[in-house]
Amino acid sequence: MTILTGIFTTRFSPDETDNTLDDPKHRAPLVLHDRGFKSITDAVSDIAERSTTLAWKIGFLISLSLLGMLGGCIGYLVTTGVGVWGNNQPASWGFGIVNFVFWVGIGHAGTLISAILFLFRQNWRTGINRFAEAMTIFAVMCAALFPGIHVGRAWLAYWLFPIPNQMTMWPQFRSPLLWDVFAVGTYATVSIVFWYVGLIPDLATLRDRATGKIRQFAYAVFSLGWTGSSRHWHRYERAYLLLAALATPLVLSVHSVVSFDFATSQLPGWHTTIFPPYFVAGAVYGGFAMVLNLAIPARKWFGLKDIITMRHIDNCCKVMLATGLIVGYSYMLEFWTAWYSGDHYERFCFYNRAFGPYTVTFFIMMWCNVIAPQFLWSKTVRSNMLLVFLVALCANTGMWFERFEIIVTSLTRDFLPTNWYKFIPSPIDIMMLIGSFGLFFTLFMLFCRFLPVVAMAEVKTVIPQAHGHVHDPDHPEDSRDTRKSDFQPDEHFRPTEGHAPTLRPD
Amino acid sequence: MSTATEEKLYEDDVDATADVEPVELVGVLAEYKDVDAIMKAAHGVRNAGFTRWDIHSPFPIHGIDAAMGIKPTILPWLVLGAGLTGCAGGLILQWYCNAFDYQFLTSGKPFWSLPANIPIIFECTVLLSALTAAFGMLALNQLPMHYNPLLKSDRFRRATSDRFFVVIDASDPKFEEADTTALLDRLGAMAIERIED
DSSP states (O other), X not given: OHXXXXXXXXXTSTTOEEOOOOOTTSOOOSSOTTOOHHHHHHHHHHHHHSOOOHHHHHHHHHHHHHHHHHHHHHHHHHHHOGGGSSOOSSOOSOHHHHHXXXXXXXXXXXXXXXXXXXXXXXXXXXXXXHHHHHHHHHHHHHHHHHHHHHTSOGGGGGGGSXXXXXXXXXXXXXXXXXXXXXXXXXXXXXXXXXXXXXXXXHHHHHHHHOOSHHHHHHHHHHHTTOOOBHHHHHHHHHHHHHHHHHHHHHHHHHHHHHHHHHHTSOOTTTOOTTHHHHHHHHHHHHHHHHHHHHHHHHHHHTTOTTTSOHHHHHHHHHHHHHHHHHHHHHHHHHXXXXXXXXXXXXXXXXXXXXXXXXXXXXXXXXXXIIIGGGGGGSHHHHTOHHHHHHHHHHHHHHHHHHHHIIIIIHHHSOSOGGGOOOOOOOHHHHHHHHHHHHHHHHXXXXXXXXXXXXXXXXXXXXXXXXXXXXXXXXXXTTGGGTTSOTTOOOGGGOGGGTOOOOOEEO | OOHHHHHHHHHHHOOXXXXXXXXXXXXXXXXXXXXXXXXXXXXXXXXXXXXXXXEEOSSOOTTHHHXXXXXXXXXXXXXXXXXXXXXXXXXXXXIIIIIIISOOOOTTOOSOOSGGGHHHHHHHHHHHHHHHHHHHHHHHTTOOOOOOGGGGOTGGGGGGTTOEEEXXXXXXXXXXHHHHHHHHHHTTOSEEEEEEO
């Protein structure tokens, strides 16, 4: 119980420092309590080095058993057929596609944090980008699973790729479903590469601290012999910038392409141009909710409150609020467009969505995605970890139900009432949804146990000690960048200059 | 370094009584305390005319490229080339598959029309560019390199945590062990170590 109460400490507790205030005279510190380089290394490395705790073992065992359940369900599905799901005609896309869209969406926040916030020079991202990127990769893995088994004959899934086959046929490149294969495949590959490039220097840190032979060998293999050479850092930073610049349009394209699966069809409720931006906003909203659901316990359990500070939580809440408003606006606009179009089928579709057989899921979605984020306008709510956690949980639930609403209501009641049928999920459907969380958390717990959960090298660049003040009289033209760094030195917080940080310890 | 000096160092280092591998001086390692110190050292070493030297730090120090005189990398050009290749590859792949080798007649639409092919062209462009950015960076940095005499130094382990190091390579034309060590000392080194292989 103490573990649970401890996670949700608010700013009124003595161990939290409020750095969420915006004082224009001072830049708020991103790392609290004057932590230096060594202190950051120790705090983060210790998580991967300490012996396995009982809590981790229990958590891992639960995740692993859920993963086992997923494996069993997949085995049953592959050997029996997709009939084990609740799918039918006309609801040929059931939980399989709902879960796919849900998990792909979760991934978007990780790339937004690692790439888009990097391009916008949002330095606070350094505290959370590593595990947000890990979240992205694991979420995309969960997502990729579902279309793979949804094809029915999973052993023929290679038909999705342009590989010469015995039929001498090629995939249909004008189909959004094939765009999906390329978009999600590229997204998964680029996310893994981006994450791994970021990990190399931190793996080298763990290698240099490792005491056991096995650990040292493993970290050495994966850190590729990194020595922190400035000539290497130069190319590394350039590569990182290029990857961020490439991942930014990529992440926006992925959920746009996913939305094309629906938008290019003729079905009422799907055939709409608002889908790409609406899906991307929803993905970021749901993804940030997952970041918060993971960060709030993690910062407490791993003792990272100085690195994942209240300001990080506060900023994530604000992103959730902004994207939540876009999502709410999109819902309203869909209804307005349906009415304004004068199209009988479109109008019926949206009436049916709200007041048809799935009215309960509709109002769950409205509550979770439109009403719940409004609480985040309040600073008191944003400072209360329990409330933030609950709002984020709502958002995750709501985003799943949103996809359910979009897919199921449009499919089950289209143009002709003779085509209508109900969709009811089978127990296998529900077990596979739960099992996909098992896959996600198994991978996530392994990541927390063996890899640096915070990008140490990046966090070190945003603390005041990282900025030099030396000028070379012989090369004045070269040293002009020393002070004007991209990372905006927090000069007011240089401990050596005796400025007291304007913190408000509560 | 001349052959004579090399031999001399070699003789100095070998303990005649012990059965050890012959060692060779590959460079001098100097440890610095903080960013200001390493920036000062960077200017000092560069101004002394060294060319084969490096700075090792736990994170990228801003301004160090200029201080060391590191030339901009060609990586962006490689990525541009890869991007254009990916773009052309995606275009040709789709044209070959759907418009040339096996024509699909879908809803009376033309066999070949660009708009429907743009998403995959875009994805191919990004995929090839991103892989080139990552693997090109590793290749230009000559990584993976699992054997490095520097990694044998216990002191150097802090290069990935909280300390800053200058390494001057023994193959630098200006390298003279005594003078170079004195220079690094003058620039405020906390410790100086010979790196042998």
